[in-house]
Amino acid sequence: MALVTGAGGGIGRGIARCLAEEGMALALADVVPAGAEAAAAEIEGGGGRAVALGLDVTRAGECRSAVEEVRSRLGGLHVVVNNAGVIGSPNLKLGLPLADLTEEDWDAAYAVNVKGVFLLCQAALPHLQAQRWGRIINISSRAGRDGRETIPHYSASKAAVIIFSQALAREAAPHGVTVNAICPGLIWSPMWERLAQLYRGKLPGLAGLSPREVFDHFVAQTPLRREQTPEDVGRAVAFLASEDARTITGQALLVDSGAVMH
């Protein structure tokens, strides 16, 4: 039984599909309840088991209630995937030069990407530890391994996810719970569409390109020259959630066409 946050978004849907293929019952949560419901309907339509949950991961009380609700509706909870994330506030400004970065974007990224991960881990950990088996998988980013000058606030928040995962991995290890991060590269999703529009107006050489062409421009700079699909991330999640990954903890796995190699 797995709980996936941000399940209504591009990558969340891919993670849900891959975990359902492994036969897992799913609780699909999103701050936009309609997104969670659409994701759950897709999984159920494909013969899987999924329930939808409205959840704002920045609220401690909602995280605690969500864990209880999942345990009672699915009959247990073994895998927690912290996938909900934002690139900034709804009025996102790129942070290049740094003078342009707003406090609003910094706070939005930290509230969801960092505090949200902390709160849901804190709510779920006692249950995972008590059953002496659990998997926590936190979705970081390539930007968390190699800071991007256009999105310094987001890069810093995703680096925080990696270090937090390591710290928690040490605490949880004696109780049979592993904690890992995944660092996706370039996935065409609503988040990237938004970013591409901003890059087009700010970076040289991109004027006149469509958002998708801007995205392709960045893909072409990676060693494998391949974008990642939501399922590329989903399969990595399924592996880390499996028994095959029982001796892997505290790691940050890059799924990024070789863009970052350290």
Ligand SMILES: NC(=O)c1ccc[n+]([C@@H]2O[C@H](COP(=O)([O-])OP(=O)(O)OC[C@H]3O[C@@H](n4cnc5c(N)ncnc54)[C@H](O)[C@@H]3O)[C@@H](O)[C@H]2O)c1
């Ligand atoms: N798209 C990429 O190229 C890329 C690359 C690296 C990492 N990531 C990370 O992958 C994750 C998923 O990104 P995506 O591309 O699918 O983005 P997305 O915008 O398509 O999906 C994000 C989902 O999170 C939900 N969400 C936002 N705030 C929330 C909150 N407070 N509580 C619960 N849900 C909330 C949104 O409603 C949305 O459904 C994010 O953590 C993102 O930072 C994405």
